[in-house]
Amino acid sequence: MQQxxxxxxxxxxxxxxxxxxxxxxxxxxxxxxxYSDADADARHVREADTAVRIGPAAASESYLSVPALLDAARRTGAQAVHPGYGFLAENAAFARACADAGLVFIGPSAEAIALMGDKIRAKETVKAAGVPVVPGDADPRVAEAAREMGAPVLLKPSAGGGGKGMRLVRDLAVLDEEIAAARREARASFGDDTLLVERWIDRPRHIEIQVLADAHGNVVHLGERECSLQRRHQKIIEEAPSVLLDEATRAAMGAAAVEAARSCGYVGAGTVEFIVPGGDPSQYYFMEMNTRLQVEHPVTELITGLDLVEWQLRVASGEPLDFAQDDVRLDGWAVEARICAEDPSRGFLPSGGTVLSLSEPSGDGVRTDSGLLEGSEVSSLYDPMLSKVIVHAKDRPTALRKLRAALADLTTLGVPTNAGFLRRLLAHPDVVSGAMDTGLVERDAESLLPEGVPDEVYAAAAAVRRAELTPRPRGGWTDPFDVPDGWRLGGVPKPLAFPLRAAGLEPVTVEAPADARVTATGVTVTVDGLTHTFRRAGAWLGRDGDSWHVMDHDPVAAALSGARHGGADTLAAPMPGTVTVVKVAVGDEVEAGQSLLVVEAMKMEHVISAPHAGTVTELDVTPGSTVAMDQILAVVTPREEAAA
Incomplete structure (x- = not known):
C-alpha cells in the first residue's frame, strides 16, 4: 500500500x-x-482542519488565482491539491503549476486535461479510438458548418463544459447573434471563446459513464448515470442507473468510455458523456469527457458502495485499483436533486440573500451534501448550486418517492431555491415512467409552477403580522386596549386586515385568522376547512420545499415611487448581480425590445431591453456596478411623452 x-x-x-x-x-x-473575503464564515472554512484567506470576494482574485492557491499550499505544508469541480478543476495550467511546485494534483495529468478539455481535439482522439462522435465542426467553420447542416444546431465552447455558453439555434436567421453571445459567455467562463457546432439530436437523452483509472494501466467503468433532466443545459436531476439501457447497451457504452479514457492516458476519476437518441439507445455518440469529479458523483457512490473521493486520493498517491471490472456491482437505485439559488416564480433568475432558517433532510437512505449554515450569505459572485439531496432505495419508484419526501423536508428560508419545483418535477408522468429527454423541463416548466401565492400563505403571513402586534404581558397583565383584536366601542369587532405583497405580484389585503397558531419558527392556519403548517423566519414562510417572502405593502410609498419612476417605464434589476454591459446613455432614442444593458449573476447573463420606443431619461448604473434585486437601473420615457 502506498503512503x-x-x-x-x-x-x-x-x-x-x-x-x-x-x-x-x-x-x-x-x-x-x-476562502475569499466573501466566504470567511463559510461552512467549508469551519469544517476544515485549517483555513487560509486567498483574496477578495471576486473569484478572479481568489479561487481562480493560481499564485494564491500555491502560496496557501506552501504555507500549510500541503502535499496535494484537490480541485473539486468548477473553478480550476479542469485547468491544465493549474495542474501543471501544481506539479512544478512539487504538489500532487488530485486528478489527471495536465496533458489529459488539455486534450479532453479541448472538445475539438477530444472528439478527434476518441474517434480514432473507435468511439462514435456527434457530427459537427469547429472554428473557423462554425457559422459555415451550421448553415451547411441546417437548423437545429448546438453551439458549444471548446474550452469548458457545464452548459456555460451553450446555445441551441433553431432559427439560422439569429445564428450570428447567438454565436456572438456564446463567444462572450465562453470568454467570461473559460477565458477562451473558441466554439464548435454540432448537429442537434431532437429529444435526446444524456447518459454519462463514470470511469476510474490508476497509474498502473487499470481502467474500469462504474456504470452509467441518467442526466437528461436539465434546464439551460444544466443538469438538475440525476439518477443511476438509467431506465433506458439494457445490460448489453450498458456494457457497450462502458467499454467505449474505457477506450476514451485509455486514448488520453487518463488517471483518476472522470466521466465520459454521451448523447443518446431516446428511440434507439444503441445509437450513442460521444459528447465530451469531464476530467474531474462530477457534481452527480454521489448517485454512483450509493449504488456501487465506493467513495470516489477516497479513490481519487488513493490513485493520486500511487495505489492501484484493488478491484476489476467484473467486481463492480450496481445495487438498487439512486437519485439526486441539485438545490440552486434561483427563483422559479421569476423565470428561474438567480437569487441571493441570507439563510435565515435551514433544515436539511437526513435519515435512512437520504444524504445531503451541502455548503450551507444558518446565517450563510448567498451572493451572486459564485455558482448558484447550494446543496444536493440524494436518496438510495431498492428500486426506482421507491427512490423517486423518497426524494420527493426529502425535498418536502428541506427548508432554506431567506434565499429562494428550486426545491419545490424539483419536487413537482419528480412527479411528472414522463419522469415517473422514465420517458424523459433533455427538453422535457423546458417544455413543461410552466406546468410545474404554482399559479400565484396560495391563499393559505397570505393567511399565514397576516397571522404573523397580527402576532407581531400582540404585546407581551407586563407583570402577568396585558392592557386590553393594546391587544390587536379589532374591538370597537359599541360595535361588532372588525377583522384585522393587513396590506401584503409577494415579490413580483400585486398587493393584496388579507384578514388575519383569529385561530392561527404562531411561534418563532412556525405558523399553522386553517383555510376553507384545511389546516396548513408552515416554517417561518421573519417574513419568510416555507412548506414542501417552496418558500415565499410576503412583505408589508405601503401604498403611499408605492404611489410615490411609481410617480417618480413612471411605472412601466422603469427598468429594474431582475436579480442581484453585476452590470457587465451598458449600451446606451441618457438622451439616447431606443426602440421597443432594444437591448440596453446586461446583468450577470452566478455565471448567467440577463439582457435588459427597452419596454417600448422612447428616450432614456435616467441611467443609474455603469459597467461593473453591483446591483440588488429590483434596484432601478434605467427609465425609458415613451417617445410621445419625451417630445412633449
Missing part, C-alpha cells in the same frame, strides 16, 4: 469542499480550506 498524503489543500468552496473534507477526515488526512 497516503498527510495534508491536502481543497482548492474550492461550498458543498464540494465540505464533501472532500468529509472523506479527508475519514482517512485521517489533514484538510486545508481556502
Amino acid at each position: 497516503m498524503f498527510d495534508t491536502v489543500l481543497v482548492a474550492n468552496r461550498g458543498e464540494i469542499a465540505v464533501r472532500v473534507i468529509r472523506t479527508l477526515r475519514a482517512l485521517g488526512v489533514r484538510s486545508v480550506a481556502v
Whole structure:
C-alpha cells in the first residue's frame, strides 16, 4: 500500500469542499480550506482542519488565482491539491503549476486535461479510438458548418463544459447573434471563446459513464448515470442507473468510455458523456469527457458502495485499483436533486440573500451534501448550486418517492431555491415512467409552477403580522386596549386586515385568522376547512420545499415611487448581480425590445431591453456596478411623452 498524503489543500468552496473534507477526515488526512473575503464564515472554512484567506470576494482574485492557491499550499505544508469541480478543476495550467511546485494534483495529468478539455481535439482522439462522435465542426467553420447542416444546431465552447455558453439555434436567421453571445459567455467562463457546432439530436437523452483509472494501466467503468433532466443545459436531476439501457447497451457504452479514457492516458476519476437518441439507445455518440469529479458523483457512490473521493486520493498517491471490472456491482437505485439559488416564480433568475432558517433532510437512505449554515450569505459572485439531496432505495419508484419526501423536508428560508419545483418535477408522468429527454423541463416548466401565492400563505403571513402586534404581558397583565383584536366601542369587532405583497405580484389585503397558531419558527392556519403548517423566519414562510417572502405593502410609498419612476417605464434589476454591459446613455432614442444593458449573476447573463420606443431619461448604473434585486437601473420615457 502506498503512503497516503498527510495534508491536502481543497482548492474550492461550498458543498464540494465540505464533501472532500468529509472523506479527508475519514482517512485521517489533514484538510486545508481556502476562502475569499466573501466566504470567511463559510461552512467549508469551519469544517476544515485549517483555513487560509486567498483574496477578495471576486473569484478572479481568489479561487481562480493560481499564485494564491500555491502560496496557501506552501504555507500549510500541503502535499496535494484537490480541485473539486468548477473553478480550476479542469485547468491544465493549474495542474501543471501544481506539479512544478512539487504538489500532487488530485486528478489527471495536465496533458489529459488539455486534450479532453479541448472538445475539438477530444472528439478527434476518441474517434480514432473507435468511439462514435456527434457530427459537427469547429472554428473557423462554425457559422459555415451550421448553415451547411441546417437548423437545429448546438453551439458549444471548446474550452469548458457545464452548459456555460451553450446555445441551441433553431432559427439560422439569429445564428450570428447567438454565436456572438456564446463567444462572450465562453470568454467570461473559460477565458477562451473558441466554439464548435454540432448537429442537434431532437429529444435526446444524456447518459454519462463514470470511469476510474490508476497509474498502473487499470481502467474500469462504474456504470452509467441518467442526466437528461436539465434546464439551460444544466443538469438538475440525476439518477443511476438509467431506465433506458439494457445490460448489453450498458456494457457497450462502458467499454467505449474505457477506450476514451485509455486514448488520453487518463488517471483518476472522470466521466465520459454521451448523447443518446431516446428511440434507439444503441445509437450513442460521444459528447465530451469531464476530467474531474462530477457534481452527480454521489448517485454512483450509493449504488456501487465506493467513495470516489477516497479513490481519487488513493490513485493520486500511487495505489492501484484493488478491484476489476467484473467486481463492480450496481445495487438498487439512486437519485439526486441539485438545490440552486434561483427563483422559479421569476423565470428561474438567480437569487441571493441570507439563510435565515435551514433544515436539511437526513435519515435512512437520504444524504445531503451541502455548503450551507444558518446565517450563510448567498451572493451572486459564485455558482448558484447550494446543496444536493440524494436518496438510495431498492428500486426506482421507491427512490423517486423518497426524494420527493426529502425535498418536502428541506427548508432554506431567506434565499429562494428550486426545491419545490424539483419536487413537482419528480412527479411528472414522463419522469415517473422514465420517458424523459433533455427538453422535457423546458417544455413543461410552466406546468410545474404554482399559479400565484396560495391563499393559505397570505393567511399565514397576516397571522404573523397580527402576532407581531400582540404585546407581551407586563407583570402577568396585558392592557386590553393594546391587544390587536379589532374591538370597537359599541360595535361588532372588525377583522384585522393587513396590506401584503409577494415579490413580483400585486398587493393584496388579507384578514388575519383569529385561530392561527404562531411561534418563532412556525405558523399553522386553517383555510376553507384545511389546516396548513408552515416554517417561518421573519417574513419568510416555507412548506414542501417552496418558500415565499410576503412583505408589508405601503401604498403611499408605492404611489410615490411609481410617480417618480413612471411605472412601466422603469427598468429594474431582475436579480442581484453585476452590470457587465451598458449600451446606451441618457438622451439616447431606443426602440421597443432594444437591448440596453446586461446583468450577470452566478455565471448567467440577463439582457435588459427597452419596454417600448422612447428616450432614456435616467441611467443609474455603469459597467461593473453591483446591483440588488429590483434596484432601478434605467427609465425609458415613451417617445410621445419625451417630445412633449
